[in-house]
Amino acid sequence: MKNNREVRVRFAPSPTGYLHIGSARTAFFNWLYAKKTGGKFILRIEDTDIARHQEDAINQILESLKWLGLEWDEGPGLETEGKFGPYRQSQRADIYKEFAQKLVHDKKAYLCFCSPEELEKERKIKLEEGKPFKYDRKCLKLSPDEIRYSLREGKSYAIRFLVPENEKIEFKDTVYGDIKVSSESIDDFIILRSNGLPTYNFSATIDDALMEITHIIRGEDHLSNTPKQILIYKALGFNIPFFTHLPMILGQDGQKLSKRHGSISIEKYIEEGFLREAILNYLALLGWAYDEKTTIFSIDEMIEKFELDSINKKPAKFDYDKLLWINGYYIRNLSDENLAELLKDKMKKYLESQKPSNLEESARELDQKIIKITPLVKERIKTLNEGIGLINPFFVKISYSNESINYFKNKNIDAPDILKRVYKALDELEEQKGERTEKFCAENIEKRLRQISEELNLNFRKVAEVIRIAIWNSPVSPPLFGTIEILGKKLTLKRIEDYLRIISQ
RNA sequence: GGCCUGUUCGUCUAGGGGUUAGGACAGUAGGUUUUCAACCUACCAACAGGAGUUCGAAUCUCCUACAGGCUACCA
Structure with missing residues (x-):
């Protein structure tokens, strides 16, 4: 199909919050695969939901990715974004509109004048009756005259994809194997909202195709979306990429990772004094193992040994203790000079947060002292912040408890x-x-x-x-x-x- | 409700017809030790349940249970 083409993978977060553990792993696996194959790693921002998208979240995500060392070859934040830009979906509205119209023209999509409120009501009724809700295609039956009339009236409309009847949609997922779905189980989903912006399944598919993404590596929550997207690929005559869905990362209680679970943003881990190598190493182990023994991998080793088809299917619970252990391991194996440097930065910030009157004179000699202190604490800390806690009486006055x-x-x-x-x-x-x-x-x-x-x-x-x-x-x-x-x-x-x-x- | 997916120690996982089911984290006990760690040793602990295929099933098939995802003019 596309065997000789350069591998192009992408990470496509939606800026509704900070980069969290699960997204970081998705980004990392994409990055690893790009590095392994000598391909390109593309960053795309999926900000089509105006209501939920937050501008500062984009910067946070970019910063966290950079901190992790997952540099991208194309995308926002680069001096030259790349030839497939723009890489923010909010700036690509015209493109989606154009393809949506093409589908309407080809009779593979149609205008829908039903209001969200009506639809919501019908859905509720069906749900209470315990019946599956599927759009009844009311607007598909509209005559050209009726459509013209509604348009002239200025009635707002969305565009729905016309799902073909009696079609088996099949694809092979690298992790989950052969998936077969009947088109009967798919609703005529909306591809373009009445505000002119696309929905996820549409914009993601269009962009993946136009950006010539060869391998889609993303969370398992998109496995069920894949058939819809394949329908779009087919309707538009695009090449269908390879799909790899990654098992979810869950909280310790087995529920989907969310704010309730405490620190889940990468930013938090940076603050707590985790090392990027340790975080990546831990993330790699969530759903993947190289052999029966190895738990510590350098980034180069991960690039060398990582294989998409040895990722497992089971959702993994996030284990903070193991991350801590790995972080401690990496700290112990840092050179004194490197650790001292990291501790110095943390300590500097800490001292700045203290009242000057609380500082000992030695605070001014931080640079010279920290290099002597480091070997004393190296084996005793699992995070940099633990280190700060252990050594701060060198620089801060103590008041006896x-x-x-x-x-x-x-x-x-x-x-x-x-x-x-x-x-x-x-x-x-x-x-x-x-x-x-x-x-x-x-x-x-x-x-x-x-x-x-x-x-x-x-x-x-x-x-x-x-x-x-x-x-x-x-x-x-x-x-x-x-x-x-x-x-x-x-x-x-x-x-x-x-x-x-x-x-x- | 419908569709899709998953289930090996508490956790992450290895194994994929014949294994004492392996490793790591956590836990427990001991050693070392100026505290805390680190380090060393040992221990604890798992194939969700039921049918079938087979000489033999954790491994293959089916069913059930449980869990997750999708079923939005969220992504």
Whole structure:
């Protein structure tokens, strides 16, 4: 049919909201297939529904796609959009009108003067009777005179596609196999609304044909629409592309992914500190597997190994925990330099959101400090935001929580005594004592602190616990010795003093 | 209601007439450890149900149940 043609795939979102997980996967699979085959990935905006379409959503979608690295070869937002443009359906109204009129002229479509209200009423009645609703073709029976009269009256009309009778529509879906549908089960659907704009099935088909899309890869919710579109392809004499429908992505409750399910927009995941490689890796695993073992794929590996016909049919529930795990894996495998860079950007934003009076002096040394901090937290975080949460006391003043203040109340630990000893031990470091100055570094700090636990004949974890609460306002911190070193002598001692003062009150 | 589609551990999946039904996440137990992680070890846990075909079915066929989609002048 079109074996030697260049592969052309497309992602065609409608801008009714932000790019969500499900659409992102559809975009990604299209992109993967284009990369794999050396084809073109086209972006088209389906904004024919004026009521629901939001202008800023388009930008959001474009931004999210770019962030994911799913760059398109043709479409909006590019310096030269491409030779099949415009790529926004709202700018292609004339094209659809023209084809609709051609179909009317060829008697493959007809004018319908029925009002949406009447139709709605009839539909309701049929539904209550438990009978299938199908348009009764009232307007097909109109005589040319009647039509002329209505037009002269200025009556508004839609254009309906005339579905051929007794026709078997068959197509092969890469994922779902052979699909056969009888034309009897298809209503004479509207292709052009009375406002002159096309409906989805019509505009999508016209554009896919005109833009010479060879492979349509989209969500399973369009599987049932495909027969209608094939009818249009045939009526207009267009080449029929290959179809691949992707199983739906559902929320953890098994329902279609929606706002109720918490963060579902890509934007949210960017904010939370997920990495694009991790998101794409996870998305690839929803409905597809390469073999029985591999779960981690680099993007190049995915391009190499991805196959449309090994996508499975079952809808997949979105598993946030697994995404988290994958993200943690990618973070751990980042180089210190790259991770530091990412953490720095996040931290910068975080610090900007804080009151200046809440910042420690060290906030000004973010750039130098972050590279030292990074190896300490790399294995401990699953998202960048977790990282920020773990390390922000390096830069932001701590105010002791009640929990911290009362932490040792009913425990058999003499916290003040320990802290006084710690203070003294640390204070001695870096003190000028002729030649024998001991550096304030993790190694020496460890030596000193372990000495204290020996002196007191106390398990070291107890000592560490006390120090953590005092300098970090939390029983959890990055590894203690490195943390103290990076915090610096001055700040460490100050926090110990502060804590001692507060608990002695 | 009609049409289309799907159903393997809690979740993502591998397998596609003969397997101890494999892996990963989560969970549990242990090890390591200055906390939290990470890491290591072990464990837990599935072929929706029923008929049929067959020497043999999770795998093929049919039925049922459940789930999802479409049935809009939404996409």
